[in-house]
Amino acid sequence: MATIGDVARVAGVSRSTVSYALSGKRSISGDTQRRIQAAIAELGFTVNAGARALATAQTMSIGLLSQFHQDEFAPAMLQYIRSVCDAARQLGYDVLFVTDGDGAGAVKRITSSNQVDGVVLLDVTHADPRVAPLRAARQPGALIGLPSDTAGLDVFDLDFGESARMLVDHLYGLGHREIILISPPEHVFERGGAYGWRFRDAAIERAGRYGIRIHPHFGESQQPAIGVNINAVLDARKSATAMIVHNDATVAALPIVLQARGVRVPDDLSVASLYSRDFGRIFSLPYTAVESSPDKLGRLAVQQLVRRILDPDQAGPTVVKFIAPELMDRGSTT
Amino acid sequence: MATIGDVARVAGVSRSTVSYALSGKRSISGDTQRRIQAAIAELGFTVNAGARALATAQTMSIGLLSQFHQDEFAPAMLQYIRSVCDAARQLGYDVLFVTDGDGAGAVKRITSSNQVDGVVLLDVTHADPRVAPLRAARQPGALIGLPSDTAGLDVFDLDFGESARMLVDHLYGLGHREIILISPPEHVFERGGAYGWRFRDAAIERAGRYGIRIHPHFGESQQPAIGVNINAVLDARKSATAMIVHNDATVAALPIVLQARGVRVPDDLSVASLYSRDFGRIFSLPYTAVESSPDKLGRLAVQQLVRRILDPDQAGPTVVKFIAPELMDRGSTT
DNA sequence: CTTCATCGTCGAACCGCTTCGACAAAAAGG
DNA sequence: CCTTTTTGTCGAAGCGGTTCGACGATGAAG
Numbered sequence: 001m002a003t004i005g006d007v008a009r010v011a012g013v014s015r016s017t018v019s020y021a022l023s024g025k026r027s028i029s030g031d032t033q034r035r036i037q038a039a040i041a042e043l044g045f046t047v048n049a050g051a052r053a054l055a056t057a058q059t060m061s062i063g064l065l066s067q068f069h070q071d072e073f074a075p076a077m078l079q080y081i082r083s084v085c086d087a088a089r090q091l092g093y094d095v096l097f098v099t100d101g102d103g104a105g106a107v108k109r110i111t112s113s114n115q116v117d118g119v120v121l122l123d124v125t126h127a128d129p130r131v132a133p134l135r136a137a138r139q140p141g142a143l144i145g146l147p148s149d150t151a152g153l154d155v156f157d158l159d160f161g162e163s164a165r166m167l168v169d170h171l172y173g174l175g176h177r178e179i180i181l182i183s184p185p186e187h188v189f190e191r192g193g194a195y196g197w198r199f200r201d202a203a204i205e206r207a208g209r210y211g212i213r214i215h216p217h218f219g220e221s222q223q224p225a226i227g228v229n230i231n232a233v234l235d236a237r238k239s240a241t242a243m244i245v246h247n248d249a250t251v252a253a254l255p256i257v258l259q260a261r262g263v264r265v266p267d268d269l270s271v272a273s274l275y276s277r278d279f280g281r282i283f284s285l286p287y288t289a290v291e292s293s294p295d296k297l298g299r300l301a302v303q304q305l306v307r308r309i310l311d312p313d314q315a316g317p318t319v320v321k322f323i324a325p326e327l328m329d330r331g332s333t334t
Numbered sequence: 335m336a337t338i339g340d341v342a343r344v345a346g347v348s349r350s351t352v353s354y355a356l357s358g359k360r361s362i363s364g365d366t367q368r369r370i371q372a373a374i375a376e377l378g379f380t381v382n383a384g385a386r387a388l389a390t391a392q393t394m395s396i397g398l399l400s401q402f403h404q405d406e407f408a409p410a411m412l413q414y415i416r417s418v419c420d421a422a423r424q425l426g427y428d429v430l431f432v433t434d435g436d437g438a439g440a441v442k443r444i445t446s447s448n449q450v451d452g453v454v455l456l457d458v459t460h461a462d463p464r465v466a467p468l469r470a471a472r473q474p475g476a477l478i479g480l481p482s483d484t485a486g487l488d489v490f491d492l493d494f495g496e497s498a499r500m501l502v503d504h505l506y507g508l509g510h511r512e513i514i515l516i517s518p519p520e521h522v523f524e525r526g527g528a529y530g531w532r533f534r535d536a537a538i539e540r541a542g543r544y545g546i547r548i549h550p551h552f553g554e555s556q557q558p559a560i561g562v563n564i565n566a567v568l569d570a571r572k573s574a575t576a577m578i579v580h581n582d583a584t585v586a587a588l589p590i591v592l593q594a595r596g597v598r599v600p601d602d603l604s605v606a607s608l609y610s611r612d613f614g615r616i617f618s619l620p621y622t623a624v625e626s627s628p629d630k631l632g633r634l635a636v637q638q639l640v641r642r643i644l645d646p647d648q649a650g651p652t653v654v655k656f657i658a659p660e661l662m663d664r665g666s667t668t
Numbered sequence: 669c670t671t672c673a674t675c676g677t678c679g680a681a682c683c684g685c686t687t688c689g690a691c692a693a694a695a696a697g698g
Numbered sequence: 699c700c701t702t703t704t705t706g707t708c709g710a711a712g713c714g715g716t717t718c719g720a721c722g723a724t725g726a727a728g
Contacts (some may be wrong), residue, residue, distance in 0.1 A: 001448075001472065003714055014678045019716055026717095029676060046446040050393065051714035053384040061430070061449075068416060073618060075409045075685050082402060085433040094394070094449065097431035099419040112380040114335075115395075115428065138335065223618035253618050259593050282409060283617075284557035284587050337684055348708045353686055360687095363706060385684035388713050 002043035010039035022047070053114075062305060063093035063116040065130060067103055067123055069191070070219050073249035076279055076294065080122050080144060083298025091306045093117070104129040109138035118305045120144065120298075124155075126192030140308035140315075142301040146194050154308070157299045159322035160195045161202035163290040166325055167244050167272045168206040168214070170288070174333055176242040176270060180215040180233060184247045186218040199246050199274075215240065219247035226253045230259060234269075242270035242333065245287075251275060254282040270333035277328070287332040290325040297323065297333050336377035342452060344373035349540035356381065360390075387448075395428035396639060397450040399464060401437055401457060403525070405555050410613055410628065414456050414478060417632025425640045427451070438463040445471035452639045454478065454632075458489075460526030474642035474649075476635040479526050483581055484654050488642070490635045493528045493656035495536035497624040500539040501578050501606045502548070504622070508667055510576040510604060518581045520552040533580050533608075549574065553581035560587045565595060568603075576604040576667065585609060586617045602625040604667035611662070621666040624659040631657065 004022075008015045013032060020026040021036045028036075039045070053059045064084050068074060085095050096116055100106035103121075107130045110116050117139055121130050124145030134141040135152045142154045169179060171179055181203055183189070200216050207214035215237050220229045232239075245251040250275045251273045258265060265271050265286070273289040280289065300321065308315040338356075342349045347366060355361040362370075373379070374536050398418050402408060419429050430450055434440035439466050444450050451473055455464055458479030468475040469486045476488045479614045505513055515537055517523070518530045537644075541548035549571050554563045560583060568574075575588045579585040585607045592599060599605050599620070607623040614623065634655065642649040 004716095005714075013667050015715080016679075016717075017677055020677085023716080025673065026677085032676080044446075048388075048714050049447040049449045050384050052385040052684090052685090054382075054388050055714080057683075059384065064431070073616065074412055078408055078412045083435060085431060089432075089434060094444070097398070097415075097419060097429050098423075099416060100423060110428070112378075112699080113383040115383045222615060226618070249616075251615075256589050256593065258620065259590065281556060282407065282583075282586075284560070284590065290520075291715040338686095339684075349685080350687075350709075351707055354707085357686080360707085361705065366706075382684050385713090386686080389684080389686040389717085391713075 001048075003048070004045070006043055007036065007039045007045050010043060012113055016244075025100040028140055059115060059117050060092060061096050061116050062088055062302070062309075063096045063098060063107075063110045063119040064088075065098050065100075065103055065106060065119065065121050067101075068099060068239045071187070073221055073252070075252075075282065076121065076248050076276065076292075079276055079278055079294035083295040084120055084122075084302055087299040087302035088306075091302065093302075093306065094209045098182050104133050106130075106156065107133040111139050113208045114138075116293075118142070120301050120305060124194075126194045126243040128192070140312065142305040142308075144297050144301050146198070146320075148194075148205050150318065152318055154301070154304045154318050155320045156297050156304070157195070157322055158290075158292055158297065159325055160198040162322070163274055163325035164199045164203035164244075164246075165206045165311075166272070166290060166327055168203050170206075170211070170327060171242045171244070171270060171272060171333060172212060174242075174270065176212070178237070178240045178242075179207065179215070180216055180237050180240045181216045182219045182230070182243065182244040182247055182250050183216055183235070184219055185221045185249075187221075189218075196246075202246065213240075219245070219250040221249045226250055227260070230254065230257045234261065234263070240269075242272070245271065245273040248275060248279070249290075251285060251287065254287075255285065265332050266334040272333055286330055288330045289328055291328050293323060293326075335382075336379040337382070338379070340377055341370065341379050344377060345369040351592070375660075391448075391624050392452050393449060394426060395430050395450050396422055396636070396643075397430045397432055397441075397444045397453040398422075398457050399432050399434075399437055399440060399453065402433060402436075402579055405521075408553055408587070409586075409616065410582050410610065410626075411456065413610055413628035415630050416465055417629040418421055418454055418456075421633040421636035422640075425636065427636075427640065434586060438467050440464075441467040441471065445473050448472075451643045452476070454546045454635050454639060457527075460528045462526070472637055474646065476639040476642075477641050478631050480532070480654075482528075484493055484652065486652055487637045488652050489654040490631050490638070491628055491656055492631065493659055494532040496656070497608055497659035498533045498535075498537035498578075498580075499540045500624060501608070502537050502544070504661060505576045505578070505604060505606060505667060506541075506544050506546060508576075508604065510546070512571070512574045512576075513541065513549070514571050514574045514577040515548055515550045516553045516564070516567070516577065516579045516581055516584050517550055518553055519555045519583075521555075523552075530580075537578065543606070547574075553579070553584040556584045557587055560584055561594070564588065564591045568595065568597070572577045574603075576606070579605065579607040582609060582613070584622065585619060588621075589619065600668040608659075614664075620664055622664045623662055625662050627660075 008018045021028045088165045096104045121143045124143045128147045131147045146157045183200050189196045217233050220226045271287045273287045276292045342352045353454045355362045397439045455477045458477045462481045465481045480491045517534050523530045551567050554560045605621045607621045610626045
């Protein structure tokens with residue numbers, strides 16, 4: 001493997017000159033520049049990332065922490081992962097992808113060993129154990145999902161409250177006066193998935209303001225429980241004319257369950273949900289829904305993280321940004 | 335940030351002694367050992383991964399290359415990613431996850447800059463552009479998916495030929511004499527996804543041997559094209575009694591499409607496919623299928639890769655391992 | 669024709685850790 | 699009791715880069 005010393009020798013200059021030619025931090029004469037480039041090409045030289053990281057105290061990679069819970073419905077996760085990776089790469093960063101069961105330990109490990117310049121946490125819960133070690137780390141952190149304490153960290157999330165209100169408004173405007181709400185499974189609430197109650201509470205509050213009825217239920221995360229659950233709910237709420245589904249697993253299975261039951265959408269039941277365009281495409285979902293924008297969230301998180309990496313002080317106070325929901329009308333409501 | 339020098343000073347020993355205490359490569363007296371541990375605890379010292387990597391020429395991380403093609407059906411990918419990450423972590427390696435559009439460039443970048451000790455390539459195609467730069471790299475590589483030239487690299491893949499034969503055998507044994515085969519979309523064949531033709535050719539060959547009819551068709555990758563396609567195929571092959579689906583996107587959408595068409599499985603049509611247990615669970619798929627074992631493939635690839643990293647010479651000649659398919663009978667065939 | 673910047677280059681120090689050879693002290697062997 | 703071996707520790711060199719200060723050469727200003 002060629003080192004910068006080899007390049008220097010072949011080009012007949014000192015190592016520091018090669019380094020400056022590479023970084024452009026000092027001016028180099030045209031002739032020298034050319035000899036160095038020739039030597040680099042001849043030797044097939046590439047900078048050793050580890051050595052550079054040691055010297056500059058910059059690894060040019062960020063950590064991405066993703067949890068895979070038992071019984072969790074993961075497909076949507078991939079979109080966040082992708083957008084984070086793409087955004088990072090675009091800014092010149094590589095991604096260290098960590099899926100340790102012990103998320104807090106993983107955060108401590110990669111930050112304290114200086115393997116990364118910053119960390120993105122995916123799917124952050126209310127009392128997420130990864131937040132404390134990240135806050136304690138030297139590196140900045142960006143979260144996707146809202147924890148109880150956001151001090152010292154940048155947070156990005158969909159505005160679930162506004163999403164819920166938007167959907168209730170939409171259905172109310174169409175004349176619906178009794179609505180079923182399928183929330184995430186109970187274990188998501190227990191684990192502290194704040195988006196669950198942020199959405200539900202806002203929906204209930206809004207329905208209350210309109211004086212209409214809303215029936216909140218937990219979703220299930222796996223078949224056949226999903227089908228059983230939906231059927232039970234529909235049986236129990238025969239007079240409801242619309243359903244809001246705030247759960248990936250349920251909405252993915254919904255078309256089949258409804259078809260099996262002989263329920264036509266939107267003739268018999270109006271359905272509205274919350275998922276991303278890509279998610280809907282993958283599962284062939286025909287429902288009017290709030291766009292969950294994983295691509296936008298991932299990008300924003302990374303951009304802010306990199307801003308902080310480059311200029312820890314100038315980047316200003318930490319941010320909590322709820323991105324505005326957007327309703328995609330696919331005609332599943334009347 | 336505490337360095338090994340700080341620990342040495344606090345413990346009253348030399349830096350090398352601390353290093354040996356950490357690695358256990360030379361014996362250390364009990365007393366010294368204790369003082370060093372105390373100093374480490376007091377200072378909250380962690381080894382700087384970059385510095386260690388530079389000194390040992392080992393990064394303790396592996397690269398994982400994943401491509402996201404336009405219009406590709408990605409959910410299954412996540413299972414490979416997960417199993418690779420889990421296996422790597424279990425062996426003490428972190429994962430540098432790379433999704434660059436330019437896969438070949440990415441391989442060159444992370445290997446020549448010594449960011450990783452080895453590389454796993456996901457979803458390898460027949461003439462995969464990433465294979466050549468990986469072969470040229472100093473680091474070993476493991477592939478999931480079969481390229482045309484496997485020289486110098488370990489390859490792991492499901493035995494698609496045997497899978498196809500197993501499914502044809504299964505249906506033939508149940509009395510079926512005319513079978514529809516839905517292969518991956520045409521663009522997968524064009525891109526060189528060898529699993530497409532490996533499966534199809536074997537199925538055709540086997541059907542030929544039995545003297546039964548098989549109708550190969552390409553699948554589609556997105557709704558609504560998938561539904562249109564399946565309906566067209568079923569219309570064109572009215573006398574077929576069974577269908578083999580070798581395509582994630584199609585099989586995921588199949589329940590809905592068949593239900594809409596009023597086709598009951600297995601009464602009207604026997605259906606067999608190829609996907610993983612988890613994939614089936616996510617999409618609520620009820621079909622008898624060959625298990626695609628992404629978890630096993632990921633694990634095998636990583637284990638072999640690490641074996642080669644640890645002992646480049648002793649690990650023996652490169653391996654091409656087709657893992658044996660396993661039929662999961664879910665009762666969708668009669 | 670001095671004086672002073674500016675430009676281009678070099679040498680040395682440093683980033684934080686590992687490892688080799690050396691060596692004194694303690695333990696084992698004859 | 700004197701070798702010989704083993705044990706525990708140290709200093710220095712090296713991994714492959716970056717960066718700072720110094721310095722001669724060149725050009726501009728007075």
